[in-house]
Amino acid sequence: MSRRSAPPSPAAVPEAGTGARPAAVAREVVKSYGTGAGTVTALGGVSAAFPRGAFAAIMGPSGSGKSTLMHCMAGLDAVTSGTVLVGDVDLTALSRPALTRLRRDRLGFVFQSFNLLPMLTAEENIRLTGRLAGRGADRAWFDTLVDSLGLRARLRHRPAELSGGQQQRVAVARALLTRPDVLFADEPTGNLDSRSGGEVLAFLRQAVDAFGQTVIMVTHDPVAAAHADRVLFLADGRIAGSLDAPTADTVHAAMRRLEG
């Protein structure tokens, strides 16, 4: 496996892997907040391609634009200029209702704070997005997810009766039930102890390797990033390099260089 750090040019962030059509692409994405003297440029022209069936991590110092990039890639935030593609669809050209449908039908989300509905059981939470997307129950896929995530004995429990790790595994099952084109994970292990976090990351890795899932994850944690196929580094709203086949040590060293 190759390990390399790309130079800090956006053009030097090609598709990793086979050269197949990427699952998601950012082209010269600029995102500014505010106007006039108070303008903050969170992303200053970011280009990146995220290959299908691969696990990408986005890292960078605090304020470097990680969450902004993820939100723009996922259609949760509008870009100021540039283009975001999910498959063939240009998110920046969609109406709000069309964007909402695309998010619901083709994207999955896992957040640091789990975001489960407290009154629903684990099973009801997992099935919720499938129902909202109007999908019939795919029992075999549901069973695969529940068993792979070790949730079989917990399906009738409500979130308050589950550990943090179990809650996040429910959130992962919910996100994957619709077989999304891309799973976006924003600090998915940020609220978990290292063992529970490790279980969630191991499952994300398995989802990529066994089910061909595409995962894009923002994280502060070099150990978490080491589960990815590639780490993209941001600094000051720009791509500052990348690392293939990362290890916790190589990610840590790259972050130390970025943080000066």
Ligand SMILES: Nc1ncnc2c1ncn2[C@@H]1O[C@H](COP(=O)(O)OP(=O)(O)OP(=O)(O)O)[C@@H](O)[C@H]1O
């Ligand atoms: N809604 C907003 N209004 C104004 N500025 C914003 C807004 N959201 C983000 N920013 C600014 O954009 C820049 C990038 O923020 P972002 O949250 O994307 O960084 P990050 O790398 O995810 O940071 P962290 O690691 O601390 O979560 C920061 O300077 C931030 O203050």
